[in-house]
Amino acid sequence: MSNQGAPFSQGSAETGETVASFTQYEGAQKAVSALIAAEVPAKEIAIVGAGLRSIERITGRLGYATAARSGAINGLMLGVLFSFIFVLGSPAAPIQAFVGVLLVGIALGMLLNILMFSIVRRRRDYASVMQVVADHYEVKVAPASVHKARVALGTAPTATRPAAAPQRLDTPPRYGERIAPGAQPPQAAPAERPAPAEPQPGQDEERA
Incomplete structure (x- = not known):
């Protein structure tokens, strides 16, 4: 039987990347059905049982x-x-x-x-x-279809916008820079008054 075009060669331990994990085998079966319905190639899907143990x-x-x-x-x-x-x-x-x-x-x-x-x-x-039973079952997909599989299962990471840098109000605005509505314009810090000079001991005696 020919196996041309399959991403995983027969007898190979390569199984791809994990897109979902389930404690019951039935959950893994439903995930595979959802992937096939989403047109993920069946030859690129594998169910891997982890933590195998035998029970007699x-x-x-x-x-x-x-x-x-x-x-x-x-x-x-x-x-x-x-x-x-x-x-x-x-x-x-x-x-x-x-x-x-x-x-x-x-x-x-x-x-x-x-x-x-x-x-x-x-x-x-x-x-x-x-x-023979397993602790949990992982659904793995070939790297070429990982993103498509995660979108089909709803496990794809969502893109987040970078947070805007906070606007500092203690610096004067630059030329052409707009100030946010309601923001107070920066005020110049009050100038410090010079402290009065203390009289020296010799000057007090001369005045006396």
């Missing part, structure tokens, strides 16, 4: 009876398949042959399952279900 849930204890019961169910399905093939090959076969094939399948399934259980019984005598 114990469903019950295994025994010969349990092994025989599960083997009988598997053998029944196998017998139905063989019976169907047998009927297709011999349409005129009696019903007893059909039932016989079913019973043989059930017996074969029970025997195989009991045999397998007797082999692994010493190492494992319980039934369980294994699943």
Whole structure:
């Protein structure tokens, strides 16, 4: 199968930039659907699970009876398949042959399952279900479509206008500069009066 034109090569660990993060996998699925609806190329989208861990849930204890019961169910399905093939090959076969094939399948399934259980019984005598879960899921997009994806999800940064520099009122306006309405024109600082000179001791004695 050809994979030409895809931004991520098969088997590559490159996943692009994160545009959204969710704690549940369903949230990541909805985000991917929104990106595809916004015409973001599907080949440029990836869902990455972070913090993976495996959970094994114990469903019950295994025994010969349990092994025989599960083997009988598997053998029944196998017998139905063989019976169907047998009927297709011999349409005129009696019903007893059909039932016989079913019973043989059930017996074969029970025997195989009991045999397998007797082999692994010493190492494992319980039934369980294994699943892999993640702490959170990140939706990542190739760099060429990051801005478009963020706009579609509403996570694009908004442009802010730079704040105007505050106008100082303690300096006189320059030529051609307009003063904001209501602003008081700068006033010159009052000149400081010189302090009177203190008389020296020699001058007081001469006057006396």
